[in-house]
Amino acid sequence: xxxxxxWVGLLLACLLGAGGxxxxxxxxxxxxxxxxxxxxxxxxxxxxxxEHFLRQQGLAVERASGLERLSDLPPKGRSLLLLGERDNMTxxxxxxxxxxxxxxxxxxxxxxxxxxxxxxKSGDLxxxxxxxxxxxxxxxxxxxxxxxxxxxxxxxxxxxxxxAPAYFSFDTDFNLTDPKHLAQFSANSARSSHLxxxxxxxxxxxxxxxxxxxxxxxxxxxxxxxxxxxxxxGTDVSLLFNSDVDDLFTLLMRYFPQALVALAAxxxxxLWQAGMRQGPIQAPAxxxxxxxxxxxxxxxxxxLRRSGQGTLLHVLQRDILRAARRRHPGFEHLNTADQWQxxxxxTRQPSHVISQALGPLAAKRLSSADFSRQVAxxxxxxxxx
Numbered sequence: 323x324x325x326x327x328x329w330v331g332l333l334l335a336c337l338l339g340a341g342g343x344x345x346x347x348x349x350x351x352x353x354x355x356x357x358x359x360x361x362x363x364x365x366x367x368x369x370x371x372x373e374h375f376l377r378q379q380g381l382a383v384e385r386a387s388g389l390e391r392l393s394d395l396p397p398k399g400r401s402l403l404l405l406g407e408r409d410n411m412t413x414x415x416x417x418x419x420x421x422x423x424x425x426x427x428x429x430x431x432x433x434x435x436x437x438x439x440x441x442x443k444s445g446d447l448x449x450x451x452x453x454x455x456x457x458x459x460x461x462x463x464x465x466x467x468x469x470x471x472x473x474x475x476x477x478x479x480x481x482x483x484x485x486a487p488a489y490f491s492f493d494t495d496f497n498l499t500d501p502k503h504l505a506q507f508s509a510n511s512a513r514s515s516h517l518x519x520x521x522x523x524x525x526x527x528x529x530x531x532x533x534x535x536x537x538x539x540x541x542x543x544x545x546x547x548x549x550x551x552x553x554x555x556g557t558d559v560s561l562l563f564n565s566d567v568d569d570l571f572t573l574l575m576r577y578f579p580q581a582l583v584a585l586a587a588x589x590x591x592x593l594w595q596a597g598m599r600q601g602p603i604q605a606p607a608x609x610x611x612x613x614x615x616x617x618x619x620x621x622x623x624x625x626l627r628r629s630g631q632g633t634l635l636h637v638l639q640r641d642i643l644r645a646a647r648r649r650h651p652g653f654e655h656l657n658t659a660d661q662w663q664x665x666x667x668x669t670r671q672p673s674h675v676i677s678q679a680l681g682p683l684a685a686k687r688l689s690s691a692d693f694s695r696q697v698a699x700x701x702x703x704x705x706x707x
Contacts, residue, residue, distance in 0.1 A: 341369075360538075368537040369405065369563055372550055375541065379551050382703050389415055391560065395526060397427030398423035401554040404431045405533045405563040408448060416447045424523025425484065428557055432533050439651055448558040452520065453504060458664070459497045459514040476544060477516045478511040482554075488545040488704060495663065509549075514680040519553075528553055533563075631693055632683050639680055645707035655661040669706035679703050 337555040341587045364370045367385075370531075376383045386402075391413075395402070402422070408431075423429040437455035444450055470523070475494045478487040488510065497514030504528075509517035521527045535546040574582055642665075647653045650664050677700040688696065 346572070357616065362431075362450070364538065371541050371563055372536045372547070373539045373549050373561065374556065376559055379555075381551070381554060384558075384560050386542040386560045386562040389418070391562070392418055392422055395427075395560060397422050397425040399426075399557050401428040401430065401557040401559045403554075403559065403563075404429070408434060408446070413447060413614060416451055419448065420451060420522065420527075423525040424529055424634055428526055428528070428531070429522075429556065430553060431455050433496070433529055433531055436650065436664075437499075438649075444588050449529070452522075452527060452529065453500075453502045454518060454520075455499045455501060456498060456531065457497050458660070459495055468543060475511045475513060477509050477511040479517070479549070490516075490547060490549050491535050491540060491544050492530070493532040493534065495704075498529060498531060525553050552556040631688055635683055635700065636705065639695065642680065642700065642707065645704060649707055665703065671703060671706060675699060676703065684690065 326671070368371075373383045392402075392652055402419075404419075419429060430440055431448055431452065433449050434454040435446040435449065436671070437444045446456075448615065449456065456635070464685055474491065476489040477492045477494075478489060479486045479532065492509075492511065494513050494516070496516070498508070498516060498518050500508070500515075501521075504520045505518040506521055507519055508515045512529075516531045517528065519526055534540055536550050541547050541550070593594065596697050609636055643653075643661075646661070646668065649668055652662060653661060656664065662673065662680065665671070665676050665680075679702075
């Protein structure tokens with residue numbers, strides 16, 4: 323009885339050995355790369371790839387937290403890249419930046435505002451001080467065929483001793499103009515100019531229409547990375563892409579919190595003193611009298627019942643377009659797509675908010691929640707203008 327079991331065991335061992343040997347010969351090792359998405363550092367810094375690229379080219383790169391870094395930043399052999407918003411920049415800080423560039427530094431800035439012919443300024447203090455104007459690009463007179471894929475309108479730059487130009491993917495919706503002919507060179511696409519560099523004292527200033535070509539992943543396309551190196555070659559680079567200036571209240575809270583607490587207590591005491599009752603108690607007002615809030619509520623309900631939702635929403639849309647014409651001359655002559663693009667730039671609201679607010683009104687009656695959201699969206703755009 324034991325001998326048959328022994329033969330069965332040997333047979334199973336041979337089969338397992340043969341199967342293992344076959345699998346060992348056929349198995350091929352391989353490497354699998356799992357994409358876990360961008361790191362937290364890359365998500366918090368859109369110019370992280372640009373920093374790594376410049377370091378690979380041998381340039382020293384640092385990240386500045388604010389314009390106060392200028393106080394100890396030597397201008398000689400240094401490039402300062404202002405890639406963030408400058409809405410709160412003061413005239414004193416603009417003068418400080420320009421004096422830094424005149425002393426031998428290289429300043430690179432992104433044009434933020436459109437030139438207004440009526441007021442003869444754009445609202446961007448730094449751009450106006452350089453006498454460089456930004457406008458919307460002219461539309462192409464010959465539209466591309468519908469079935470033919472449209473090629474990207476790339477910006478070209480011809481460099482000395484090079485026969486072929488370098489190509490960059492600037493946003494072609496904007497155009498830089500130099501009315502006083504101060505620029506030493508510029509880079510142009512088929513529709514407009516997107517880069518201008520002018521000498522300023524012992525230094526120089528470079529103005530670009532946008533910096534998206536140096537963000538991830540745009541820096542890896544065309545010659546975008548090469549342009550960043552070319553503009554800053556031979557210098558140490560300081561990147562400043564969060565140039566929001568703290569307002570007065572923030573500065574007071576940071577440096578004088580005790581003074582603010584004392585001021586708040588003084589105001590509270592003054593209000594308490596002013597609110598103390600003097601003389602006899604007044605008789606309560608008759609109930610028949612209506613409050614202003616009640617009149618406004620009744621008027622709004624009457625207009626909603628009489629005119630409907632569409633009329634009220636249309637009035638808000640007209641207010642937005644009227645305000646846009648005041649902010650942007652020639653707005654009424656643009657087509658709908660260009661008008662929405664201008665509103666996106668003026669209000670800094672995403673495109674889907676603008677399309678939701680100014681799109682065609684629904685034929686059917688909206689629910690109370692949808693109507694409230696539509697009104698809130700329109701009021702947000704109107705307040706931003």
